[in-house]
Amino acid sequence: MVDRITDIWGARTPFEREAEWPSRVDYALQEGLTERDVDHWVQSACVLCSNGCGCDIAVKDGVMVGIRGRAEDRINKGRLGPKGLFASWQGVSNKDRITQPLIREGGRLVATDWDTAMKRIVERSKQLLKEKGPLSHGFYTSGQLFLEEYYALGVIGKAGIGTPHMDGNTRLCTATAASALKETFGADGQPGAYEDIDNCDAIFLYGHNMPETQTVLWARILDRLSGPTPPKLVCVDPRNTEAARFADVHLAVRPGTNLALVHALIREVLQNGWEDPAYIQDHTLGYDELKSTVEEWTPEAAAEVCGVSAHDIRTAARIFGTSDRVLSTVLQGFYQSSQATASSCQVNNLHLLRGMLGRPGAGLLQMNGQPTAQNNRECGADGDLPGFRNWHNPRHVEELASLWNVDPAIIPHWAPPTHAMQIFRYAEQGSINFLWVSATNPAVSLPELPRIREILAKPELFLVVQDLYLTETASMADVVLPAAAWGEKTGTFTNASRVVHISDKAVDPPGDARSDLDIFLDYSNRMGFTTLDGTPLLTWEGPEDAFEAWKDCSRGRPCDYTGLSYSRLRGGSGIPWPCNEENPDGTTRLYTDGVFPSDPDYCENYGHDLLTGAEVEPESYRAKMPKGRAWLKTTKYHPPHEEPDDDYPLRYTTGRTAYHFHTRTKTGRSRTLNAAAPRMWVELSVEDASALGITEGDIVRVSSRRGLIEAPARVSGVRPGTVFAPFHYGYWDSTMASGLSDSPKDSQKTAANELTITEWDPVSKQPLFKNAAVKVEKIRDGDGPAPAPNTTASRQAGASRQAGQQQ
Amino acid sequence: MNLNIYLGLLHQGEATLAESFRQVSEGHGSEPDIHFLCQTLAKQCDKHGEVLLPIVERYGKDASEHEPERLHAQGLSETRSGPVGLLRDLQDLYLLASLVDVTWTVVNQAGSALRDAELLAVVEQCHKETEVQLSWLQTRMKQAAPQALLVAD
Numbered sequence: 001m002v003d004r005i006t007d008i009w010g011a012r013t014p015f016e017r018e019a020e021w022p023s024r025v026d027y028a029l030q031e032g033l034t035e036r037d038v039d040h041w042v043q044s045a046c047v048l049c050s051n052g053c054g055c056d057i058a059v060k061d062g063v064m065v066g067i068r069g070r071a072e073d074r075i076n077k078g079r080l081g082p083k084g085l086f087a088s089w090q091g092v093s094n095k096d097r098i099t100q101p102l103i104r105e106g107g108r109l110v111a112t113d114w115d116t117a118m119k120r121i122v123e124r125s126k127q128l129l130k131e132k133g134p135l136s137h138g139f140y141t142s143g144q145l146f147l148e149e150y151y152a153l154g155v156i157g158k159a160g161i162g163t164p165h166m167d168g169n170t171r172l173c174t175a176t177a178a179s180a181l182k183e184t185f186g187a188d189g190q191p192g193a194y195e196d197i198d199n200c201d202a203i204f205l206y207g208h209n210m211p212e213t214q215t216v217l218w219a220r221i222l223d224r225l226s227g228p229t230p231p232k233l234v235c236v237d238p239r240n241t242e243a244a245r246f247a248d249v250h251l252a253v254r255p256g257t258n259l260a261l262v263h264a265l266i267r268e269v270l271q272n273g274w275e276d277p278a279y280i281q282d283h284t285l286g287y288d289e290l291k292s293t294v295e296e297w298t299p300e301a302a303a304e305v306c307g308v309s310a311h312d313i314r315t316a317a318r319i320f321g322t323s324d325r326v327l328s329t330v331l332q333g334f335y336q337s338s339q340a341t342a343s344s345c346q347v348n349n350l351h352l353l354r355g356m357l358g359r360p361g362a363g364l365l366q367m368n369g370q371p372t373a374q375n376n377r378e379c380g381a382d383g384d385l386p387g388f389r390n391w392h393n394p395r396h397v398e399e400l401a402s403l404w405n406v407d408p409a410i411i412p413h414w415a416p417p418t419h420a421m422q423i424f425r426y427a428e429q430g431s432i433n434f435l436w437v438s439a440t441n442p443a444v445s446l447p448e449l450p451r452i453r454e455i456l457a458k459p460e461l462f463l464v465v466q467d468l469y470l471t472e473t474a475s476m477a478d479v480v481l482p483a484a485a486w487g488e489k490t491g492t493f494t495n496a497s498r499v500v501h502i503s504d505k506a507v508d509p510p511g512d513a514r515s516d517l518d519i520f521l522d523y524s525n526r527m528g529f530t531t532l533d534g535t536p537l538l539t540w541e542g543p544e545d546a547f548e549a550w551k552d553c554s555r556g557r558p559c560d561y562t563g564l565s566y567s568r569l570r571g572g573s574g575i576p577w578p579c580n581e582e583n584p585d586g587t588t589r590l591y592t593d594g595v596f597p598s599d600p601d602y603c604e605n606y607g608h609d610l611l612t613g614a615e616v617e618p619e620s621y622r623a624k625m626p627k628g629r630a631w632l633k634t635t636k637y638h639p640p641h642e643e644p645d646d647d648y649p650l651r652y653t654t655g656r657t658a659y660h661f662h663t664r665t666k667t668g669r670s671r672t673l674n675a676a677a678p679r680m681w682v683e684l685s686v687e688d689a690s691a692l693g694i695t696e697g698d699i700v701r702v703s704s705r706r707g708l709i710e711a712p713a714r715v716s717g718v719r720p721g722t723v724f725a726p727f728h729y730g731y732w733d734s735t736m737a738s739g740l741s742d743s744p745k746d747s748q749k750t751a752a753n754e755l756t757i758t759e760w761d762p763v764s765k766q767p768l769f770k771n772a773a774v775k776v777e778k779i780r781d782g783d784g785p786a787p788a789p790n791t792t793a794s795r796q797a798g799a800s801r802q803a804g805q806q807q
Numbered sequence: 808m809n810l811n812i813y814l815g816l817l818h819q820g821e822a823t824l825a826e827s828f829r830q831v832s833e834g835h836g837s838e839p840d841i842h843f844l845c846q847t848l849a850k851q852c853d854k855h856g857e858v859l860l861p862i863v864e865r866y867g868k869d870a871s872e873h874e875p876e877r878l879h880a881q882g883l884s885e886t887r888s889g890p891v892g893l894l895r896d897l898q899d900l901y902l903l904a905s906l907v908d909v910t911w912t913v914v915n916q917a918g919s920a921l922r923d924a925e926l927l928a929v930v931e932q933c934h935k936e937t938e939v940q941l942s943w944l945q946t947r948m949k950q951a952a953p954q955a956l957l958v959a960d
């Protein structure tokens with residue numbers, strides 16, 4: 001088989017527009033084994049990015065020994081990327097797994113049994129509920145659990161405890177996608193589908209380094225690009241990504257200026273009459289304000305602010321304005337940057353202005369970062385009400401109360417849910433004293449780490465961490481609960497294209513580890529949460545009960561799962577919601593009729609002012625009579641709050657590499673992936689490196705007003721004036737002698753978030769990881785090139801493509 | 808004609824509000840959303856003052872010096888600390904912004920009766936933003952209130 005580390009996207013299977021994407025089955029098996037040695041295959045989907053590629057897990061003698069893509073699955077047609085191949089089963093079957101609960105005794109974590117650990121949690125929880133009430137409790141979860149687990153947590157938080165302080169690390173990856181969809185259409189729900197790649201004439205990637213974030217999705221685009229009718233490609237990204245190398249237009253904007261760029265694109269579309277007046281008239285509201293807001297943004301004005309050429313802006317706008325079918329995808333370059341929701345809404349607006357929605361190839365994908373982020377949004381573990389219900393709508397709150405048979409008053413509905421950064425702020429101030437973190441690692445992934453470490457270490461904060469490994473966060477906990485991993489439990493999850501997959505249990509979890517669902521159900525029972533009749537709040541015995549309960553909750557809502565079941569999801573392909581009586585086989589595209597979920601009685605929220613995040617009140621929303629039309633929302637461009645100056649003259653942005661996921665707890669334990677991207681690096685442009693006297697591989701210190709990191713410099717194709725750092729590299733596997741719970745010494749600091757600023761988008765509350773001012777100094781000569789992959793955006797400037805790569 | 812007094816009041820009100828937004832921004836640096844947004848809103852108030860100035864001058868340049876002192880609202884003298892202090896500071900901003908808001912309404916009425924197109928254009932541009940400032944303050948206070956009043960130390 002080809003080396004899938006150098007050949008990230010695998011062999012080409014070209015296809016033309018409107019043809020079906022050919023299948024190509026990828027697999028990996030433990031060394032020395034062949035498919036004949038496998039005892040049986042268990043159906044699943046990969047959980048190492050939001051693509052959710054359908055796969056089967058190979059089992060031999062009760063252990064996972066391999067993975068194979070499912071040829072019949074609509075998402076990947078058999079393909080798997082490097083992470084799926086090399087870090088799925090390998091990332092969880094590892095000697096480092098925690099196999100017993102741990103509790104803190106005399107300052108140290110010691111092994112114990114479940115009963116002792118759970119009693120300790122329940123005792124503290126009950127005591128705090130009695131003394132301070134539900135607002136003393138916070139839950140911070142993940143984008144990597146299963147639907148059933150989020151729903152359980154959602155019900156516990158809202159109907160058991162009654163706290164608004166619930167969020168997930170989905171706040172870091174997908175909050176803006178959800179917000180942009182809610183602001184424009186009235187409710188969350190991905191309008192387009194991955195199949196739009198097969199049918200489009202042009203693709204726009206807005207801040208989306210797809211070749212590295214969703215390698216299999218990019219393979220689908222590569223196959224179109226190498227087929228007979230390739231789509232045009234436009235890419236907005238400050239780095240010279242793989243997508244930029246294929247693009248007809250590459251807009252390498254200055255970080256923090258996205259909104260100015262999209263304003264100019266909209267203005268060009270309108271100036272040239274490329275809009276669809278009938279669609280605008282029948283299906284949208286707010287056209288005049290949009291038009292006047294973009295008026296000042298000539299291509300020249302945007303070119304000046306964004307640092308790109310006016311000619312390129314015009315060319316990009318022409319491609320958008322004149323192609324029959326355009327697909328846009330948006331990701332972190334927009335979501336984690338200044339004016340995130342406003343910029344992402346402008347992409348929605350571009351599509352609305354041209355009526356470019358709901359037809360094959362005319363699609364919009366507000367992407368997710370993590371595999372199960374979508375379910376966190378649907379089930380309400382991120383604080384929203386389950387089923388895309390509106391906390392501001394008393395009828396929606398009552399629906400939930402009657403479904404759960406609880407008093408509506410317990411369901412937090414007096415204000416929006418508390419977002420992650422605010423939860424940590426309350427913990428910092430000592431008003432949240434109980435924080436339960438599941439399947440995520442805030443000690444590496446949140447902005448401004450020196451502060452986060454201080455918060456997690458506060459003695460008055462009772463910290464519960466539930467995870468596979470003793471992460472940087474787990475090592476600071478009061479109680480650590482060992483969780484079962486992917487392949488060790490059953491559940492469902494939904495990808496960024498709304499496609500629901502089942503992931504069946506293939507093997508037993510190691511030691512005493514238990515599924516996250518079992519843990520949450522155990523907590524609920526021990527806490528004695530009940531319904532109005534005094535019966536236990538959660539009576540589910542396993543994941544299928546939870547899924548059936550969720551179906552009831554989703555009934556009649558945009559994310560309707562009532563037509564799905566475990567048995568329907570087994571065999572064949574994943575199925576996109578809504579799947580119900582009217583759409584028994586699921587729904588590929590939303591909004592085919594141009595009717596949007598904006599009706600005041602149905603919508604998920606009443607919207608916000610995009611500059612400040614001020615809420616639109618129910619009465620004024622109603623007064624505008626949306627009647628199923630979409631909102632053309634916008635706001636003025638404002639420069640980022642932290643701009644480069646004399647002390648910190650460079651812009652800092654963070655991101656990921658194709659070989660790792662999140663904080664590497666899984667991918668870093670795969671020998672193959674680790675070898676491909678073993679250690680931290682930072683990227684500088686050729687111009688900045690030469691001005692600073694830095695050459696490839698030199699050890700540099702990058703500092704901001706918050707902190708510093710030290711790492712070898714990669715001189716890459718990043719735009720001049722910008723410094724890039726991958727965010728994967730925390731401390732669990734570093735040479736820190738002193739143990740995980742201590743702060744690293746300066747010379748050991750590698751986590752990109754040591755430098756980032758604590759600031760968030762006013763609407764989505766997503767932290768701005770991609771806007772900070774930094775300075776760079778050389779510390780000493782290096783001893784060779786930086787340990788950065790040469791196969792991706794981090795490629796050394798001037799280096800040629802590596803052998804084995806696709807053209 | 809007393810419109811000049813009201814224009815002066817408005818001009819001064821925007822300046823006081825701008826200064827108070829800046830004070831809250833400085834005083835609550837650990838609340839990043841408040842810190843940054845108050846700076847943005849302070850600039851918005853500055854801008855309102857700028858576009859209003861030619862009109863203030865047209866109706867009587869030094870009018871603001873003659874208007875009765877009691878019509879002016881005092882800005883924040885200093886910011887408070889802690890969650891309840893934050894809530895109170897936001898309430899103070901809300902009061903100042905409300906005064907500016909209703910003054911825009913009053914000036915708009917007079918401008919309509921006078922058919923002063925230039926004045927009406929300025930009101931059109933600025934008043935919406937003041938309204939958004941108020942609803943943001945509402946939104947933020949609603950969010951902060953339960954935690955500040957029930958569980959904060």
Ligand code: SF4
Nearest residue numbers: 046049052053081084
């Ligand atoms: S593209 Fe994503 S879901 Fe598919 S194999 Fe790679 S990491 Fe897994």
